[in-house]
Amino acid sequence: MFNPPYKKKNYIDLSGAKKNHPSFDSREGNFSCPSCSAWLSEAQKIQNNDFCPRCSYYFTTTAWERIYSISDENSFEEWDANLSTLNPLEFPGYEDKLAKAKEETVLSEAIITGTASIGGFKTVLAAMDARFMMGSMGSVVGEKICRAMEKAIFNSLPFIIFCCSGGARMQEGMLSLMQMAKTSAAVGRLNDAGLLYISILTHPTTGGVTASFASLADIIIAEPGALIGFTGPRVIQQTLGEKLPPGFQRSEYLLQHGMIDIVQPRLEMRSLLIRLLNVHQGGNHA
Amino acid sequence: MPKNKFEFEATYKLLESKLDELKDLSVKLDCDFSNEIASVERRINQLKEERYKHLTPWEQVLLARxxxxxxxxxxxxxxxxxxxxxxxxxxxxxxxxxxxxxxxxxxxxxxxxxxxxxxxxxxxxxxxxxxxxxxxxxxxxxxxxxxxxxxxxxxxxxxxxxxxxxxxxxxxxxxxxxxxxxxxxxxxxxxxxxxxxxxxxxxxxxxxxxxxxxxxxxxxxxxxxxxxxxxxxxxxxxxxxxxxxxxxxxxxxxxxxxxxxxxxxxxxxxxxxxxxxxxxxxxxxxxxxxxxxxxxxxxxxxxxxxxxxxxxxxxxxx
Structure with a gap:
C-alpha cells in the first residue's frame, strides 16, 4: 500500500506550541496543529486522517493521499508523469527551487493527473499538491490539466479535480498567466461535450487557479475552513490596510456568499462524489 | 531604483528648463538666439531618443504606468x-x-x-x-x-x-x-x-x-x-x-x-x-x-x- 513521505517541516513550531499548550507532551508528538498548536504523533495524525482532534483543523495532505482516499483500490492509473518543467525565462533561482521541491515531495510537478474509478464510476481524476512550490501553476500544470480534460472528452468521462494552489507561478512569467486562459478554454470544450466537471477546493486555493478552471466547474465543493479567493488576505491587508471580516475567504463564508455549492468534510468526500456521479448518470448504477 | 518617470527623465528635463530660460531671455532682451535655441533643441531630442532606446526593464514599467x-x-x-x-x-x-x-x-x-x-x-x-x-x-x-x-x-x-x-x-x-x-x-x-x-x-x-x-x-x-x-x-x-x-x-x-x-x-x-x-x-x-x-x-x-x-x-x- 502507499506510504506517504511525511516530513517534519514548515508547519511545526516547537517553541510556540510548548509555551501555549503545556498539557501536550512534546516528547510524544512531533506534529503541532498550525491552528491550535496541539501536539499529535505521526500515528495519531494518520489515524485521524490528517485532522486535528482538538480544533478540527485539516492538515495539509498530499496529492497521492487525496487520490487514494477517494478512488477504488488499485484503480488509479497516472498520465503524463514524464512532463517536466523547464526554465523558459531563465528566472534566477528557479532550477534550484524546482530541484528542492522534487526532492522533498517525490513528485515531478504540482499536479498528478490520471484516471480512476470512484465507487465503480470511471472518472478522470487530478489532484494538486501544495508542497510543490505552493501548488503554483506553470506550463506543466496547465498542460497536464488540458491533456486530462481532452482525454475526458475523448473517453466521455466525468472530470474531477482537487485544487490547491497559490496561483500562477511567478518564475514562468506570462507563460504561467496564459495557463489560466488555456485551462479555461479547455473547460469550454468539456462543456461543449456535455461532460460533468466537479472541482474540489482545498486549503489554500487562490490567485490564478481560483480565477480559471477551479471556479468554472458544474459543481464546486470545498473542504471546511479552506482559504479560497483571488487576492490572498495578506496582500489585501497590506495594500489597503483594510480590516478583514471574521472567516473572510473561508469555505463557509464563500458558501454564504453564493460562490460554492457544498462544504464537505474530507472523510465524507468519497461518499458525496459517488452520490453525485450516481445521480448524474440517472441513478441506475447497481 | 527611480520611483517615477520624471526621475529618469531628469537629464534632459534640466536642459529643457534652461532652454525655456533662454527663450524668455531672448524675448526680454529682444535678441535673436534662434541658432542657439535650435541647437539646444536638437541636442535635447538626441538625448531623449538615446535615453528611450536604452530604458531598463524597470524604467519601462514606469513609462507604461x-x-x-x-x-x-x-x-x-x-x-x-x-x-x-x-x-x-x-x-x-x-x-x-x-x-x-x-x-x-x-x-x-x-x-x-x-x-x-x-x-x-x-x-x-x-x-x-x-x-x-x-x-x-x-x-x-x-x-x-x-x-x-x-x-x-x-x-x-x-x-x-x-x-x-x-x-x-x-x-x-x-x-x-x-x-x-x-x-x-x-x-x-x-x-x-x-x-x-x-x-x-x-x-x-x-x-x-x-x-x-x-x-x-x-x-x-x-x-x-x-x-x-x-x-x-x-x-x-x-x-x-x-x-x-x-x-x-x-x-x-x-x-x-x-x-x-x-x-x-x-x-x-x-x-x-x-x-x-x-x-x-x-x-x-x-x-x-x-x-x-x-x-x-x-x-x-x-x-x-x-x-x-x-x-x-x-x-x-x-
Whole structure:
C-alpha cells in the first residue's frame, strides 16, 4: 500500500506550541496543529486522517493521499508523469527551487493527473499538491490539466479535480498567466461535450487557479475552513490596510456568499462524489 | 531604483528648463538666439531618443504606468468615428474601471471594452486606478454576449495594474467573474482583437486579453504579476521590484518572441502619443489590417485557431 513521505517541516513550531499548550507532551508528538498548536504523533495524525482532534483543523495532505482516499483500490492509473518543467525565462533561482521541491515531495510537478474509478464510476481524476512550490501553476500544470480534460472528452468521462494552489507561478512569467486562459478554454470544450466537471477546493486555493478552471466547474465543493479567493488576505491587508471580516475567504463564508455549492468534510468526500456521479448518470448504477 | 518617470527623465528635463530660460531671455532682451535655441533643441531630442532606446526593464514599467499616456477613452476618441458608452452589469452596479460600448471603427460597427485609468489623483479615485471590481468583468461579459448576438467584432484596450485587491471584490466573487470572462472570450463567436496600451497586470488584464490577435505598444508591459507583487511573493521585499521587472520578461519585444503578442506598434520617443499623427495612423492601420484578416475567416475556423493559439502556450520537456 502507499506510504506517504511525511516530513517534519514548515508547519511545526516547537517553541510556540510548548509555551501555549503545556498539557501536550512534546516528547510524544512531533506534529503541532498550525491552528491550535496541539501536539499529535505521526500515528495519531494518520489515524485521524490528517485532522486535528482538538480544533478540527485539516492538515495539509498530499496529492497521492487525496487520490487514494477517494478512488477504488488499485484503480488509479497516472498520465503524463514524464512532463517536466523547464526554465523558459531563465528566472534566477528557479532550477534550484524546482530541484528542492522534487526532492522533498517525490513528485515531478504540482499536479498528478490520471484516471480512476470512484465507487465503480470511471472518472478522470487530478489532484494538486501544495508542497510543490505552493501548488503554483506553470506550463506543466496547465498542460497536464488540458491533456486530462481532452482525454475526458475523448473517453466521455466525468472530470474531477482537487485544487490547491497559490496561483500562477511567478518564475514562468506570462507563460504561467496564459495557463489560466488555456485551462479555461479547455473547460469550454468539456462543456461543449456535455461532460460533468466537479472541482474540489482545498486549503489554500487562490490567485490564478481560483480565477480559471477551479471556479468554472458544474459543481464546486470545498473542504471546511479552506482559504479560497483571488487576492490572498495578506496582500489585501497590506495594500489597503483594510480590516478583514471574521472567516473572510473561508469555505463557509464563500458558501454564504453564493460562490460554492457544498462544504464537505474530507472523510465524507468519497461518499458525496459517488452520490453525485450516481445521480448524474440517472441513478441506475447497481 | 527611480520611483517615477520624471526621475529618469531628469537629464534632459534640466536642459529643457534652461532652454525655456533662454527663450524668455531672448524675448526680454529682444535678441535673436534662434541658432542657439535650435541647437539646444536638437541636442535635447538626441538625448531623449538615446535615453528611450536604452530604458531598463524597470524604467519601462514606469513609462507604461505614466498617467500622461492616452487612456482607453483617449484611444476611443482618436480611433473611432462614433462611440456610445453603455453602462452596468445588470446584477450589481457599474464599474468605472472598465469602459464599454459600441462604436464605429473604419466604417465597421464594433463593441469596445477597455480598462480606464484616471488622468490625475481625483480622476483616478473615480476610476479606482483602473482596477476593476467583479461588476466590471460582468459588464464586459454582458457586452461580449451582446456583440455576439449582433455579430459585431470586439476591440479591447488593456491598461490596468490588475484586479482590485479588496474585501468587497472578493465577497462578490472576483475570481468567478474573471474565470467566466476567460471562458466566454475563448468561445465567443465573433472576432476579438486586444491592444495592450499601458500596463497589463495579471488576471485583471488577462480577463480582456483572450483574443484572436494581440497587439502591444512598444513601451507597454504585460506580466503575470506586477514586479512589486512578484518581489513581495518571492522575497517579501518590495525593494527588489526592479530586479523582478527584468526577470519577468514583461516588455513587448520579449512577449512577441514567445508568441503571446502578434505585433508590436512602435511608439515615438519625442512626442506624446496622442499628439503623434504617425503613431495614431500606424495603430489604426494595424488594427484594421488584423480586423480585416480575421473578419474574413469563418467562425468555426476562427474559434479552432483561437483554441489552438491558447493550447500551445507553455514550455516543457517530454
Amino acid at each position: 505614466d498617467l500622461e499616456r492616452p487612456m482607453t477613452r483617449d484611444y476611443i476618441k482618436l480611433l473611432f468615428t462614433e462611440f456610445i458608452e453603455l453602462h452596468g452589469d445588470r446584477l450589481y452596479g457599474d464599474d468605472p474601471a472598465i469602459v464599454g460600448g459600441v462604436g464605429l471603427f473604419c466604417g465597421r460597427a464594433v463593441t469596445v471594452l477597455g480598462h480606464q485609468k484616471g488622468k490625475d489623483t481625483p480622476d483616478n479615485i473615480i476610476h479606482n486606478f483602473g482596477m476593476p471590481h467583479p461588476e466590471g468583468y460582468r459588464k464586459a461579459h454582458r457586452l461580449l454576449l451582446e456583440a455576439e448576438k449582433f455579430n459585431r467584432p470586439v476591440l479591447t484596450f488593456i491598461n490596468t495594474p490588475g484586479a482590485y485587491p479588496g474585501t468587497q471584490a472578493e465577497e462578490r466573487g472576483q475570481a468567478w467573474a474573471i474565470s467566466q470572462l476567460l471562458l466566454c472570450l475563448s468561445k465567443l463567436k465573433v472576432p476579438v482583437i486586444s491592444v495592450i496600451t499601458g500596463e497589463g497586470g495579471s488576471g485583471g488584464a488577462l480577463a480582456l486579453t483572450v483574443a484572436d490577435r494581440i497587439l502591444m505598444l512598444s513601451n507597454a508591459v504585460y506580466s503575470v504579476a506586477s514586479p512589486e507583487t512578484c518581489a513581495s511573493i518571492l522575497f517579501r521585499d518590495i525593494k527588489r521590484a526592479d530586479e523582478m521587472a527584468a526577470a519577468l520578461k514583461m516588455n513587448a519585444s520579449a512577449l512577441k518572441e514567445i508568441g503571446i503578442v502578434d505585433e508590436v506598434i512602435e511608439e515615438p520617443a519625442l512626442e506624446p502619443l496622442q499628439d503623434s499623427p504617425v503613431f495614431i495612423k500606424s495603430l489604426k492601420h494595424s488594427i484594421k489590417k488584423h480586423l480585416d484578416s480575421i473578419c474574413s475567416q469563418n467562425i468555426p475556423e476562427l474559434l479552432e485557431q483561437r483554441y489552438l493559439r491558447l493550447r500551445q502556450i507553455g514550455k516543457f520537456h517530454e
